[in-house]
Amino acid sequence: MSKNVSMKYALDWTTVAYFVILVLMGWVSIYGASYNFDQSGILDWNQRAGKQFVWILTAFGIGGMLLLVDYKMYNFFAYFIYAATIALLILTIFVAPDIKGSRSWLVIGPVSFQPAELAKMATSLALARFMSSYNYKIKNWKDIIPLGMFILLPFILIILQKETGSALVFVALLLMLYREGMNGIVLLMIVLAIILFVVVIRFSMATIGVEQGTVGFIAAMLLILALQLGYAFFLARQRKETGYSLIGIAVMTIFTLIINQWYNVNFNYASIVIVILTTFYWLFNGILNRNKQIWMVAAISIGSVFFCYSSDYLFEKVLEPHQQVRIKVLLNMEDDLSGAGYNVNQSKIAIGSGGFFGKGFLNGTQTKLKYVPEQDTDFIFCTVGEEHGFWGSTLVLFIYWLLLMRILRIAERQRESFNRIYAYCVASIFFFHLMINVGMVLGIMPVIGIPLPFFSYGGSSLWGFTIMLFILLRLDASRIERLR
Amino acid sequence: MINDSLQSRQRVIATIITVVIVIYILRLFSIQILQSRYKEGADSNAFLKKTLFPPRGLIYDRNGVLLVYNKPAYDITLIIREIHNIDTISLCRSLDISKVEFIERIKNIKDRRKNMGYSSYTPQIFMTQLDIKDVATFQQSMYKYPGFYIQNRTLREYAYPNAAHVLGNIGEVTQRRIEKDDYYKSGDYAGRDGIEYTYEKSLRGIKGMEILLRDAKGRIKGKYDNGKSDIPASAGQNLTLTLDMKLQILAEKLMTGKVGSVVAIEPKTGEILALVSNPAFNPSILVGRQRSKNYNALLNDPTKPLMNRATQAQYSPGSAFKPLQALVCQQMDGINSNTRFACSGESSSPIKCTHSHGSPVDLEQAIEQSCNPYFWHAFRSTIEKDGYGEKNLIFRTNYDEWVDRMKSFGLGEKYTDGDLYEQSRGYIPTQKFYNKVYKAETGWRAITIRSNSIGQGEVLVTPLQLANSMAAVANNGYYITPHLHKSDTMLTKIHRVKVDQKYFPIVFDGMSRVFESGTARLSQLDSVQMCGKTGTVQNPHGKDHSLFVGFAPRENPKIAVAIVVENAGFGSTYAAPIFSLMAELYLKGKITRTELEERVTKIVTNANVKER
Known part of the structure; x- marks a missing residue:
């Protein structure tokens, strides 16, 4: 009894309020999105909104139950939960039926369930436990390997279930790792890799001369050179050397162009040579000046060259054809309004037609007349955009922002690193879902089918997010118990 | 901390x-507030553009008798997404289809290979061309079947069961036609064959459009902009044909039980008065739900009722060719009105005569008695008038001239400036053709191609061409492209024949003597002097074809006719009486010889020809 009374004070009611608001807004949106002309009501069990209501009630129940569990249990059972989830993921690969090409659903009687949704929570717990252990250090190679294993194992298993979208969510954990001491360079490198990839692929069709190179590749090489120069000029403050390097690059470029008069030069290879030569120049210079950071710059330069060189291969051989098309559509390289581009185009039309105030609840023609596919799951944000306009969708994004900021605040007030790490896992994963899902609907992210937390229709995802959030709330509530 | x-x-x-x-909020701001193109996209979605189908033009005969008109029909459409909880069995019963058929139809609608524009949110055609009787029961209980709708449409209705080949019919447009003409959408109907095809563009009218607004529940909220942007459908133009329906009906009646065709033309105008191809069919069986079933039955009928023999069948003209031969030979100085040739009847060589008459005969008698040896001699002395020369060179230029003058009667080519759909060319053999058939060393001469002199050989004509050549003869040397649409522009399409007017009277004389004392004397009509020529054409398919060509009256001819009765026998026995009766009806307004009419109607030459 005393525990329950303390929970009343200890529980972060603000977060609970955000949670309830988002879940209810999602429910109403699902009602709007799946609304049929002859629908009887929001609680009709045969309709998706009715089913979602049941998921919501059970989610509240689960949340409440999780709050009753002793907080120490989460830490204690972290590995066990992780192991059990991994076993479930493996089992799923073998027993799950093929649903739209994905083998990620466990079907038990009338209920189907996606274990991948649990894997996020389990991995977060396991990482929190591992990284909060007494002798763990993020700079220690011995610790990085098991750390990577914790993340890679569910990642690979979910890929094997053909749920690439859900697997990519684990990439979000880099944000948590950054907070826990991972070098920020890693995040920058990811951003750099994405930029280089986009540049190379986007302009890969624009060739120079007769098969002499592509605009995309050369632009990427120029970008690397610019980074080197920028580093040397602004951070290392080697103004003179920057000048020399610039002159060197100019000389080499002119030299290449002159040779090209007689002999057809492959400009891609020429630019690689130039980048490697300048890299060696900076290395040499760095050794002379005892600048250790220069090694990092050199490594990134060479790595980038290699990455650019293989990105064509990555794009064509590693990605599936439908994923290639999605990326091409996103980069405006193809207009595929009936295929991959259709969803995004329709969703933009739906959102755009909402205007400032929206068309009003249940009055969205686009989402109602089913022009937008998957409108109650991955494209649920369309309904908000159409029916409630700029005003409504901005409000939703604002509540998400409040929730994420709240979780960061909760994270930072934890005394135990287990709790903090777990909180950052939750924040990273929520943020990743929000960024990809809304970005996809707005046409600025590739189409990756992952749900919008608390909004999208579906029991598994709602339960998954609820469990993650309420474990965090339970851990957070333990602050007060410990103070006593 | x-x-x-x-x-x-x-x-x-x-x-x-x-x-x-x-960034996302800025993006939302840009999509929702700054850019207008997404709103336009949404508009096109929320509008429901409904096509308004125009009524098709009506078709009249030359006397203003209504032949083809429209009757309302109904399509049943469905929106798959809206269908739920329906009692399939009672639905099938009210539409008079079996459950298997129902399932099959739904499957076909959903099959994107067969139904390319399929969407579960838009109306799909479930059944077409239903009668008011068929939909009446369904309409009463339609509230029980959400997702099913009735759409109005018009169907053709025919006042007479005749002239199927002339009128043509209406059918669903083919994919190819949709690609060629963007007026059509899948599921539209357009003219197929005949007049419905040739005059499709004026008959079909212009489709209109109604723009309706839909709300989020799919309900029609009324007209967009109070209907200001609607485009009303404009009805198709009515069409008056040159056909004389009474004459057409008579000709069809007389052809009962026979295979062949009748073409009647008004010589002065080139207007087709009757165009019969038998076996035929009742045009109304190609309308409505039974269309495809009936069409397939017609397609598989061994007597080929779908074929328009009047314009598509090619025959040797036989003796019906002789008047033309007489004209061209005179023009080329091969013969003149006094030229006589001996005939030794059965023992004539190289072509024997099938009629018994005196010898020698002149041109007039030769036409009257259809003397084969005369026309062989005339043909030879025409194309070999300058000898046949070194390697037949002189002869060949003469032959070319003969071909050219013969073709000027409208033979051997399609009428490209007319309005008849699906003609055959016919054939007047060219010099090139014979050069290829007969080797250069041996060469070829009149004797080689002698059969052409009496219209057997390689010469081929269609009944339409034959009738038109008679019109040219009747006009003393010109014809107007035979046509079916009564309009003044058609009258300007005058073609001169390359035979001088002075050569015609003697042919008129010969042809009128055919009725007076010649092969058609039994088909004479009191008080009207008629000109004609019988033909009994040998052919590889069995009994001789019975042919007749002619015009009447002799002075100021009003009607020129060609008749072909396949595998019947003598031209005088079968084809000539048909001409006589048609001339009587057309010139006198009624038939007095009902006994003859009765007798001709009852003649059956092909037992496979079905009664309509």
């Missing part, structure tokens, strides 16, 4: 999150 050197990184993470969300 716990002392943690990395604590400041929370701000970096918070900044990243904030930046992404701000």
